[in-house]
Amino acid sequence: MARSGHDDRDTSPQDDAARAAWLYYVGGLRQDQIAEELGVSRQRAQRLVARAVADGLIRVRIAHPIASCLELERDLRARYGLERARVAPSVPGAPDPLVALAPVAAPELERIFLAEAPRIIALGTGRTLRAVVEQMQTIDAGRHKVVSVIGNVAPDGSASFYEVIMRVADKTAAPHYPMAVPVMARDRDEHRLYSGLPHVRNARALAKMADISIVGVGQIGQDAPLYVDGFITAAELASLEEAGAAGEICGHVFDAEGRFLDHPVNHNMVGLRVPHDGGPVLGIGAGVRKAAAIRAALAGGLLTGLVTDEDTAKLLL
Amino acid sequence: MARSGHDDRDTSPQDDAARAAWLYYVGGLRQDQIAEELGVSRQRAQRLVARAVADGLIRVRIAHPIASCLELERDLRARYGLERARVAPSVPGAPDPLVALAPVAAPELERIFLAEAPRIIALGTGRTLRAVVEQMQTIDAGRHKVVSVIGNVAPDGSASFYEVIMRVADKTAAPHYPMAVPVMARDRDEHRLYSGLPHVRNARALAKMADISIVGVGQIGQDAPLYVDGFITAAELASLEEAGAAGEICGHVFDAEGRFLDHPVNHNMVGLRVPHDGGPVLGIGAGVRKAAAIRAALAGGLLTGLVTDEDTAKLLL
DNA sequence: GCGTCTCATGAGTAATTGCTCATGTCTAGA
DNA sequence: TCTAGACATGAGCAATTACTCATGAGACGC
Numbered sequence: 001m002a003r004s005g006h007d008d009r010d011t012s013p014q015d016d017a018a019r020a021a022w023l024y025y026v027g028g029l030r031q032d033q034i035a036e037e038l039g040v041s042r043q044r045a046q047r048l049v050a051r052a053v054a055d056g057l058i059r060v061r062i063a064h065p066i067a068s069c070l071e072l073e074r075d076l077r078a079r080y081g082l083e084r085a086r087v088a089p090s091v092p093g094a095p096d097p098l099v100a101l102a103p104v105a106a107p108e109l110e111r112i113f114l115a116e117a118p119r120i121i122a123l124g125t126g127r128t129l130r131a132v133v134e135q136m137q138t139i140d141a142g143r144h145k146v147v148s149v150i151g152n153v154a155p156d157g158s159a160s161f162y163e164v165i166m167r168v169a170d171k172t173a174a175p176h177y178p179m180a181v182p183v184m185a186r187d188r189d190e191h192r193l194y195s196g197l198p199h200v201r202n203a204r205a206l207a208k209m210a211d212i213s214i215v216g217v218g219q220i221g222q223d224a225p226l227y228v229d230g231f232i233t234a235a236e237l238a239s240l241e242e243a244g245a246a247g248e249i250c251g252h253v254f255d256a257e258g259r260f261l262d263h264p265v266n267h268n269m270v271g272l273r274v275p276h277d278g279g280p281v282l283g284i285g286a287g288v289r290k291a292a293a294i295r296a297a298l299a300g301g302l303l304t305g306l307v308t309d310e311d312t313a314k315l316l317l
Numbered sequence: 318m319a320r321s322g323h324d325d326r327d328t329s330p331q332d333d334a335a336r337a338a339w340l341y342y343v344g345g346l347r348q349d350q351i352a353e354e355l356g357v358s359r360q361r362a363q364r365l366v367a368r369a370v371a372d373g374l375i376r377v378r379i380a381h382p383i384a385s386c387l388e389l390e391r392d393l394r395a396r397y398g399l400e401r402a403r404v405a406p407s408v409p410g411a412p413d414p415l416v417a418l419a420p421v422a423a424p425e426l427e428r429i430f431l432a433e434a435p436r437i438i439a440l441g442t443g444r445t446l447r448a449v450v451e452q453m454q455t456i457d458a459g460r461h462k463v464v465s466v467i468g469n470v471a472p473d474g475s476a477s478f479y480e481v482i483m484r485v486a487d488k489t490a491a492p493h494y495p496m497a498v499p500v501m502a503r504d505r506d507e508h509r510l511y512s513g514l515p516h517v518r519n520a521r522a523l524a525k526m527a528d529i530s531i532v533g534v535g536q537i538g539q540d541a542p543l544y545v546d547g548f549i550t551a552a553e554l555a556s557l558e559e560a561g562a563a564g565e566i567c568g569h570v571f572d573a574e575g576r577f578l579d580h581p582v583n584h585n586m587v588g589l590r591v592p593h594d595g596g597p598v599l600g601i602g603a604g605v606r607k608a609a610a611i612r613a614a615l616a617g618g619l620l621t622g623l624v625t626d627e628d629t630a631k632l633l634l
Numbered sequence: 635g636c637g638t639c640t641c642a643t644g645a646g647t648a649a650t651t652g653c654t655c656a657t658g659t660c661t662a663g664a
Numbered sequence: 665t666c667t668a669g670a671c672a673t674g675a676g677c678a679a680t681t682a683c684t685c686a687t688g689a690g691a692c693g694c
Contacts, residue, residue: 018381019406025377026420027408031681037409043644046681052379059378060342062369063454064335089336091344092354103343116433137380348651360674363651 014055020045021052056134061103072313076306079317080298083280084108084305087313097286097309098131105284105307106135112212112282113141113172121174122149122210122274123165124250126225128285129216130162133171141172147206148176149213150250150271151183151194155230179203183231183251185268194270204272213274217285217303219293220245220253226265236265247293249283249302250274256292258300280304291315331372337362338369373451378420389630393623396634397615400597401425401622404630414603414626415448422601422624423452429529429599430458430489438491439466439527439591440482441567443542445602446533447479450488458489464523465493466530467567467588468500468511472547496520500548500568502585511587521589530591534602534620536610537562537570543582553582564610566600566619567591573609575617597621608632 020038023029029037035045052058069087076085088104090097109132112121121144123129148165160183169176181200185191194200218225220240226248227237243263246256251269254260260273275281283303285294291312297303298316308316337355340346346354352362369375386404393402405421407414426449429438438461440446465482477500486493498517502508511517535542537557543565544554560580563573568586571577577590592598600620602611608629614620615633625633 012384014381015384018379018383022379022383022406022417023408026379027411027416029408029410030679033410041644042681044642046683047642050682052381055381057379057381059380061376061378061454062335062339062343062374063376064331064369064372064374066335066339067329067332089339091340091346093346093350094344099344100339111431114428114431137378347649358674360652361672363653364672367652 013051014057017048017052017055018057020048021058024049025058059103059135059137061107069310069313072310072317075317076308076313080303080306081301082298082304082306084282086307088286088307088309090310097312098128100309101128101284101286101307102131102135104309105132106137108282108284108305108307109133109136109168109214110139112214113139113144113174115144118143118145119211120144120206120209121146122207122213122272123147123168124213124215124274125150125152125160125162125164126216126218127162129164129214130167132284133164133167136168136171138171138173141174144172144174145206146172146174146176147203147210148179148271149207149210149215149274150269151179151181153180153182155182155184161229177203177206179207179271181270183270184265185270187268191268191270200270207272208276210276210279212279213281215249215274215281215283217283217290217294217297218248218251219290220247221289223289224248226251226253232265239263240265246296247290249297254296254300254302256296256299258296258298258302275302275304282307284308286312288312288315330368331374334365334369334372335374337365338375341366342375376420376452376454378424386627386630389627389634392634393625393630397620397623398618399615399621399623401599403624405603405624405626407627414629415445417626418445418601418603418624419448419452421626422449423454425599425601425622425624426450426453426485426531427456429531430456430461430491432461435460435462436528437461437523437526438463439524439530439589440464440485441530441532441591442467442469442477442479442481443533443535444479446481446531447484449601450481450484453485453488455488455490458491461489461491462523463489463491463493464520464527465496465588466524466527466532466591467586468496468498470497470499472499472501478546494520494523496524496588498587500587501582502587504585508585508587517587524589525593527593527596529596530593530598532566532591532598532600532620534600534607534611534614535565535568536607537564538606540606541565543568543570549582556580557582563613564607566614571613571617571619573613573616575613575615575619592619592621599624601625603629605629605632 020034023034031045032042035042066089072087073085086104088100091100146168152160154160165176165178181194185194226232240253243261244255245253250271252266252273281303282305284307286309295316337351340351348362349359352359383406389404390402403421405417408417463485469477471477482493482495498511502511543549557570560578561572562570567588569577569583569590598620599622601624603626612633
């Protein structure tokens, strides 16, 4: 066939990967055809396609809402009075519910950023949110502002691992306001110190004005993110469990009814409580282990929207 | 037509297809694993996945702008003073440039419909537009209105084949105003008759107020859509070519400089000329055979945006 | 300059997917 | 009731894709 004149003088490797993947997935060519087209060996074509997949260049969407998921969404909305609910079909055997969750949640975030009117968008952190943001497509959303509602420094002084706001800013070109202090203060004084820092005051003020918040939901227990990532000690964890902790949002711990605990851990969080003012809050999370935490958050009306997966949705209903 | 099942307790076949495809593409399961999961034979799993693809349920996007296409976009914008330009990587050997064009053009349309402020969106028709719309995802855009700028009845009295506006309305739930008369009148009197019909006057009035128009570009010649689809006779085609016709938009024929011809065919078109008022016009089209027509439209400043493919872009530059 | 390490490559091969065909089932019509 | 036709099914096989491994070309440090 007529090989289109490719004057590839300086194609980057990722460009090649993207092109190979395009020909493969969109064009429906076979890998040997792609190889010929690109003038490389068949193996290389295969590797380019595989690389595009591995690099996350490939986004697959299913343009058909699976009926049972739609039902779950409807039921979730009704049961918990949510404004929005999205349920991803679970992938059994997947090591992690994020595999299914992220591709469904990402468009929800894109949707928020596609709004024309400038908005202030508050962001939490965490592994879930990070994975979702990674799946977002880059969109031009410089009119919005993104602000973090939680500190970005881990207890050991390193940058918090599941940084979200910078990634979002990368994807959207939105001005961003991280909260450049530790997630937790050690005591009241330190909390006052951090809170009083000009840039923190600024971020907090902005976050309080947020038009919408996007957060993950953390479980409590031996696998609690707060504990696993070293933000709280085993003793604090035990104390929280003692106090009836069921989950946390942005580090703020609540009980099974979704009421924030009167507990030192909560007092020492430098970040804001979400929701701060009754504004919309989109929660994202799935997994058997998170189900109780999510249920608690829903029970307390802490969320106005939820993205989860099928299995979790069933547990919630 | 798709039977919109409320609660078909046993999943509809398309549901199964969508779920199988989800597990395959998103979950990364093998077809035999899917078969086990769904409790069907391996062949059936394979057929479900194949069916999902065939039914167009699978939408693949490559999250990486290929550098050479970006360059072409930039060059197109600069050369022709466009506000927007998108270039799809060509798929060599594809029977039709639409394979590549539609997946790139569809998000552009979605983008237009995602605008919050209510808009009036004028639509042309044609095979290209139809294929693109088919690829759009359904979005809730009831705040907008879509109006057709061209009649929807073929010369033989049948509904025009490449109906676009109804499909768009399906996808967006937008109120829609087709122009329910023949594309072309046979003479001045008939033109006056059609134009005077209340619903046509209404549609035309609305179309004149459109905030943006989305159109295909037709070539002139033996393969001219206008001719192939029977809107004009061989004699009219010859006469148009004689008069220097280079292309057409919504049936209105223009020369190589993009100036509309003073010709009976143009006079008899019941639809509106686009652009009617200098508003934005997004043109969609690709293919060697359309290149001259597109170049003419660009030369005449008839378009403010263009979606095309790599090969065509190169021809235009 | 030389060894070694990493990484890309292509060959060969295993695994997976897609296709064809013979067969079975269901429906409609005589 | 019987028969033809349309369609779904699973077996078997061909085509395609993915993986493993041995090799060689730079890159880097000694």
